[in-house]
Amino acid sequence: MNKFEIGNEIKQRRKFLKITQQELSEIVGIGLRSLIDIESGKGNPTIDQLQKVLSALGLTFEIKVISNG
Amino acid sequence: MNKFEIGNEIKQRRKFLKITQQELSEIVGIGLRSLIDIESGKGNPTIDQLQKVLSALGLTFEIKVISNG
DNA sequence: CAATAAAGTGCAGTAAGTTGCACATTTCTC
């Protein structure tokens, strides 16, 4: 899962919840500009920022071992 | 999953693979100091850095919807 | 299609992550 996929997941989820980037940025407490960059995959956010956004959207992330099955 | 848990996952995996922090930092191409901070949960790395470390360890991460089931 | 809202961009200042160094502490190994 790369930055673009992450951005898309976030964007999809935000749209599903029917909120704007502006609204989400205010809910999360990060700059609108940062959120835009995250969603477009152009940014390189810190874990804290990513966590905040995911959390606000009812999302979370897990670490997994890459398996061959 | 918070930064401490992430750090622990990484540390556990690294030890499982029997490599030192020094070695892993060289494999990944990041500073030893950064890796130490990531493993201890003190750092706040960018996605790029986290991805590099996870990838080198044969790990990956997924975004999931938080469910009530 | 005109008006408005939403999304996206370049830029520059501010805040924060990254790194190596020198050193301290903990953990192995004999």
Added chain:
DNA sequence: GAGAAATGTGCAACTTACTGCACTTTATTG
């Protein structure tokens, strides 16, 4: 338990992310 290896810390420089602003482009709505 001495010596060595691995892990961890404070610090300062260097680099990069974060943010708001002014503006452009792309939906959306009447």
